[in-house]
Amino acid sequence: MLVRGIMAIIVLFSTAIVSVTFLIDQPDRSALKRGDHGYGTTPLSKAPPILQIPLTKRLHTAPSGKPQAPSIISQVLRARPGDTLAGMLTRAGINRREAVAAIDALRKHYNPRHIRPGNKVRVEFSPVPLSAGLGRLQGLSLSPAFNRQVIVTRTSDGAFSANEKEKVLTSSLVRADGTIKHSLYIDGLKAGLPAPILVALIRAYSWDVDFQRGIHPGDGFEVMFERLHETDGPAVFNGDIVYAALSLQGVRHAMYRHTMANGDIDYFDKKGRSAKKTLMRTPIDGARLSSGFGRRKHPILGYTKMHRGLDFAAPRGTPIYAAGNGTIEHAGRNGAYGKYIRIRHNGTYKTAYGHMRRLVRGMRKGKRVRQGQIIGYVGTTGRSTGPHLHYEILRGGRQVNPRRLKMPSGRKLKGSELARFQSARALIKRDFAGLKSRDDLADAK
Numbered sequence: 001m002l003v004r005g006i007m008a009i010i011v012l013f014s015t016a017i018v019s020v021t022f023l024i025d026q027p028d029r030s031a032l033k034r035g036d037h038g039y040g041t042t043p044l045s046k047a048p049p050i051l052q053i054p055l056t057k058r059l060h061t062a063p064s065g066k067p068q069a070p071s072i073i074s075q076v077l078r079a080r081p082g083d084t085l086a087g088m089l090t091r092a093g094i095n096r097r098e099a100v101a102a103i104d105a106l107r108k109h110y111n112p113r114h115i116r117p118g119n120k121v122r123v124e125f126s127p128v129p130l131s132a133g134l135g136r137l138q139g140l141s142l143s144p145a146f147n148r149q150v151i152v153t154r155t156s157d158g159a160f161s162a163n164e165k166e167k168v169l170t171s172s173l174v175r176a177d178g179t180i181k182h183s184l185y186i187d188g189l190k191a192g193l194p195a196p197i198l199v200a201l202i203r204a205y206s207w208d209v210d211f212q213r214g215i216h217p218g219d220g221f222e223v224m225f226e227r228l229h230e231t232d233g234p235a236v237f238n239g240d241i242v243y244a245a246l247s248l249q250g251v252r253h254a255m256y257r258h259t260m261a262n263g264d265i266d267y268f269d270k271k272g273r274s275a276k277k278t279l280m281r282t283p284i285d286g287a288r289l290s291s292g293f294g295r296r297k298h299p300i301l302g303y304t305k306m307h308r309g310l311d312f313a314a315p316r317g318t319p320i321y322a323a324g325n326g327t328i329e330h331a332g333r334n335g336a337y338g339k340y341i342r343i344r345h346n347g348t349y350k351t352a353y354g355h356m357r358r359l360v361r362g363m364r365k366g367k368r369v370r371q372g373q374i375i376g377y378v379g380t381t382g383r384s385t386g387p388h389l390h391y392e393i394l395r396g397g398r399q400v401n402p403r404r405l406k407m408p409s410g411r412k413l414k415g416s417e418l419a420r421f422q423s424a425r426a427l428i429k430r431d432f433a434g435l436k437s438r439d440d441l442a443d444a445k
């Protein structure tokens with residue numbers, strides 16, 4: 001068994017007392033927002049649809065004796081491409097006026113336009129003898145998010161009313177580890193890591209590890225993540241990564257989830273340094289900002305032009321630093337930029353440096369650089385009127401204003417927060433050690 005250990009019961013208030021349970025595997029985890037930027041948490045989109053609900057289920061049948069028609073029948077409808085909720089209900093044989101009334105009641109808690117192909121809606125109805133259709137609608141329910149359920153019931157006066165409740169979820173910890181033969185992604189899947197967890201893992205490490213070049217056969221990984229279970233149902237959802245470690249060429253990079261006193265959740269290394277790194281806004285010492293980001297009259301071209309970077313005037317030969325860890329993707333002449341370097345920091349951010357007098361020896365495409373490492377020296381090559389560094393930060397391939405950019409904090413925990421982190425880390429290590437890896441299980445046989 002891979003799954004072990006129970007952590008918590010998350011709960012809920014539920015006031016509704018209803019005869020129906022449940023519904024959908026619409027794992028929109030955005031309902032579980034946790035403070036931070038969603039960084040490092042499982043992408044909230046793709047929990048596997050694990051529900052296996054019999055398509056028709058009799059909830060109440062008449063007391064023994066000869067077979068009779070059940071008094072209430074429930075059926076699960078599955079949305080097809082292009083479906084509307086009203087369309088699904090009427091196609092199932094529910095009277096259109098009743099369908100509309102039930103949907104109106106539902107609206108208070110759920111926008112029926114959000115129905116998507118594959119979503120499930122459970123309907124309950126009392127059968128009408130000799131009717132071709134389903135009979136009288138008694139209620140319906142659906143699950144707008146993995147931890148929420150909306151239930152519509154018929155009230156005593158014949159109208160419909162809707163309630164929303166949170167599902168009771170239980171969390172357990174899952175461990176997976178292995179050795180990389182092909183890629184972290186492929187070997188991670190083999191070790192039992194769900195794809196969304198792998199995506200979160202790669203994103204969390206993206207500031208420190210170059211996944212194209214930094215991973216080699218024989219490198220190892222360990223991951224512990226949460227799995228959430230519906231207490232009264234079979235559904236399972238992936239929670240957050242709690243702990244991960246990559247052993248790359250003999251160097252171990254561990255990160256631990258930590259909930260800070262202010263409620264923020266972030267990942268830190270064993271010394272309390274954030275896994276998310278910031279980029280330097282001024283990758284040069286002793287320089288003066290000579291031109292900001294935005295429209296300006298171009299000093300050489302003479303007309304107004306968008307300036308998509310920052311200019312730092314500095315004496316010729318002043319060292320220029322890599323603004324963050326990353327991999328060089330261009331080094332050398334680049335038109336009006338003159339001698340130029342562009343560094344890819346992760347899937348989102350790049351930085352570029354222009355007009356350099358010269359590049360540091362060995363700076364070439366594919367080279368890995370660390371934050372603060374000298375990559376070149378100020379000059380005035382390319383279209384330039386005097387020695388300065390032209391510096392750009394690119395996000396998703398577009399230049400953005402480095403001064404306006406909201407970037408990860410790159411924080412380091414200190415004092416009491418660091419002490420809290422270290423005790424949380426000790427618990428995480430204990431939990432991880434207490435979970436068997438697959439190899440241990442194989443050995444045990």
Ligand SMILES: [Zn+2]
Nearest residue numbers: 309310311390
């Ligand atoms: Zn410039």
